[in-house]
Amino acid sequence: MKPLAGEHTPEDLGPIAQFSMNFALEFRAVRKKYGRRMALDGLDLQVPAGSVFGLVGSNGAGKTTAMAVAAGLLRISGGEVKVLGAGFFHPAEAAGRLALLPQDSRLPPHGRVAELLEYYASLQGLAPAARKKCVAQILAWTNLEDRADSRVRTLSHGMARRLAIAQAFLGEPELILLDEPLSGLDPRESARIRSMITEKRGTRTIVISSHILSDIELMCDHVAFVEKGRLVRQTTVERATGRSALIAYLLGAGSPPVERLKTELPECAIEWEQAGRVLKVRSSNRRLSVPQINETVCRALFESGVELVEIRCGSSLERAYFEATAEAVTPRPSPPGAGARP
Incomplete structure (x- = not known):
């Protein structure tokens, strides 16, 4: 197969793909048209198995449509889709292998928490005995054990969202699609759900x-x-943000031991910005980890009596996104004379 559009190499895909090139979800030049509007216009994606994969874009970029296509809810207008090594996903033929949490999904308000989860577990193909055990485990994982007999309408927004995410993880599906899972949550509930999701990293493939x-x-x-x-x-978050390449140390009082660091970290570029009191360390060696660099720098700063205020690794994903999509979202100027009346 030809390489995907955009920056995309085996190294971008990370260690899982480098060794196995095993993808849980693949889109090849996928098109989806709604009337005259093209929602997906030749979309390419390769989601490594076992990864937590982020699908990022502005409103109307095609994220929700891509999720629906992956779940087998929409037929495509062109291209090729592979789900879990097979072709187009069909829920009736592969029950229990894929789960989808739609954006702004709502649960039946009069249903009871445990009963709803048991019903959803049955839809995933779990036997009656296995359902009870699975639901008990999911309630413990989401910290909703004490609300098992509560009706959905009595739950807070955060609890209801946790319950919605819980149903997506029932039955150990191999591929889980979460569309805007943290929408409308307060910071504390967002942090709780982020922790729940990252806890499952490596045990299945999660697309967010x-x-x-x-x-x-x-x-x-x-x-x-x-x-x-x-x-x-498409790339790894580490490469997009440059976490492994750039570390910035914000310093307080004292003169940083620049020459010492150049000797102890010969494979790194050391830069001292006096005005902002920022010491920058850039590494081109992938085998030299961030903790190793931090240990060397922090020890040198401590022994030199230099105050360390803050450590920042790489730039933000937001900056990487804006830089990558700047041209894509900028309207092209109309050619001379376009729209002019004869």
């Missing part, structure tokens, strides 16, 4: 669609930037 870049940066190890139904860039 969101326009909240800070959440994607905290949860995901891979990311794809999508605009106007097309892939702009």
Whole structure:
């Protein structure tokens, strides 16, 4: 197969893909048209198995449509889709292998928490005995054990969202699609759900669609930037933010031991910005980890009597997104004479 559009190499995909090139979800030049509007315009995606994958784009970029296509809810207008190594996903033929949490999904308000989860577990193909055990585990995982007999309408917004996410994880599906899972949550509840999701990293493949870049940066190890139904860039979060390449140390009083650090970190570029009192360390060696660099720098600063105020790794995912999509979202100027009356 040809390489995908945008920046995309085996190294971008991370260690899982480098060794196995095993993808849980693949889009090849996928098109989806609603009337005259093209929602997906030749979209390419490769989601490594076992990853937490972020699908990022502005409103109307095609994220929700891509989720629906992956779940087998929409037929495509062109291209190729592979889900879990097979072709187009059909719920009746592969029950229990994929789960979807739609954006702004609502649960029946009069239903009771445990009863609803048991019903959803049955839809995933779990036997009656297995359902009870699975629901008990999910309630413990989401910290909703004491609300098992409560009706959905009595839950807070955060609890209801946790319950919605819980149903997506019932039955150990291999591929889980979460469309805006943190929408409308307060900071405390967002942090709780982020922790729940990252706890499952490596045990299954999780695709998260969101326009909240800070959440994607905290949860995901891979990311794809999508605009106007097309892939702009796909890479790892680490490469997008440069976490492994740039570390900035904000310093207080004292003179940093620049020459010492150049000797102890010969594979790094050391830069001292006096005006902002920022010491920058850039590494081109992938085998030299951030903790190793931090240990060397912090020890040198401590022994030199220099106050360390803050450590920043790389730039933000937000900056990487804006830089990557700047051209894609900028309207092209009309050619001379366009729209002019004869």
